[in-house]
Amino acid sequence: MEKIKKFNRGDLVVCTYGWNKVLNKPFQFLYEFGYYTDSGCVVYTKGNCNMQDSYVFTPDKVRSANKEDMRSYFYGT
Numbered sequence: 001m002e003k004i005k006k007f008n009r010g011d012l013v014v015c016t017y018g019w020n021k022v023l024n025k026p027f028q029f030l031y032e033f034g035y036y037t038d039s040g041c042v043v044y045t046k047g048n049c050n051m052q053d054s055y056v057f058t059p060d061k062v063r064s065a066n067k068e069d070m071r072s073y074f075y076g077t
Contacts, residue, residue: 007033007041012065015043015057030065030073031055 007013011033016026031043040058044050 007036007062007064009034012069013041013043013062014065014069015055016061016063017057030069033062 013031013033014028015031016028018027019025020027029045031045032047034042034044034049034054036042036059037056040056041062042054042056043062045053045055
């Protein structure tokens with residue numbers, strides 16, 4: 001069965017990883033979606049599309065960013 005792709009290249013996504021013991025919740029950060037691989041979703045930081053700025057997350061650790069995420073992660077907006 002073909003994998004359902006819900007993200008497109010350039011979509012702003014929030015990725016979850018690890019655990020923040022102080023806030024008692026997972027770490028989360030904004031990334032730019034790149035593409036799907038057999039290992040998961042490749043995402044980029046800072047609008048760069050090179051391997052030095054890429055990370056791979058499993059699809060269950062990636063979600064679309066919303067307006068509240070923009071307020072949380074970008075100060076002054």
